[in-house]
């Protein structure tokens with residue numbers, strides 16, 4: 151029930167996922183069911199692409215209204231856009247391309263960090279149930295990012311944008327230093343993080359693959375060091391509950407898993423594709439079967 155052919159006509163907008171591979175993606179079921187429930191005239195399909203530049207040149211008609219980009223094209227996608235959002239430019243990767251209706255130009259965005267950051271914000275708000283709060287609950291907090299790769303970079307930028315103070319902890323200290331200088335934050339080597347206890351509320355985000363299936367016994371930070379964090383996020387989502395998240399729950403922290411990051415970035419993509427607010431309940435319902 152992913153595609154409803156009766157809904158497709160000459161004026162249907164075409165969206166899709168550009169990647170290699172694309173077969174595993176949840177995008178088609180998520181977006182097509184949402185288009186249908188919103189009465190939006192669009193269809194979303196996976197495109198298995200060998201050459202993204204050539205693909206975008208070939209399918210340049212206004213019908214091709216937007217694309218999600220995944221491995222291995224996130225960096226190359228940036229070069230194929232006519233204009234790139236400043237944050238995506240800083241991160242150096244684009245995972246969403248939208249065709250601007252007024253002039254047909256391709257605009258690139260990075261929604262990876264938005265997904266993670268909004269999931270973390272929801273986690274912080276949910277834990278406290280603040281009504282009528284304005285501004286980000288991340289503002290003024292200390293945000294510790296483990297890892298300095300693409301995902302680490304995206305999260306560090308996102309947290310900084312929300313007014314958090316950012317600390318990067320990485321196995322290779324030099325890479326932490328480099329990223330910290332780039333975003334305006336502090337750097338630690340991962341081995342120092344265990345003994346890092348500054349004042350104030352702290353949030354932890356793992357962006358490395360530590361703890362990912364099959365090495366589910368591994369964790370980036372031992373349990374005894376977790377009690378200083380009010381919220382712990384893990385970008386790993388296989389397993390859904392990593393050792394890091396389990397132990398964080400055991401010491402009383404709020405936890406946010408990688409699946410939340412995926413859902414959060416899907417909201418953002420949907421809104422940029424359609425101009426409509428994402429049907430959040432429907433997205434959650436679909437992903438709960440995952």
Ligand code: ATR
Nearest residue numbers: 297298299300301302320321322325357358359360
């Ligand atoms: P991504 O783009 O998904 O973030 P990446 O660019 O390969 O992936 O970055 C992986 C990050 O995870 C790096 O920060 C890496 O640390 P190093 O800079 O020291 O290589 C970190 N990482 C991966 N495996 C790790 C492990 N077993 N222990 C500690 N850090 C690890």
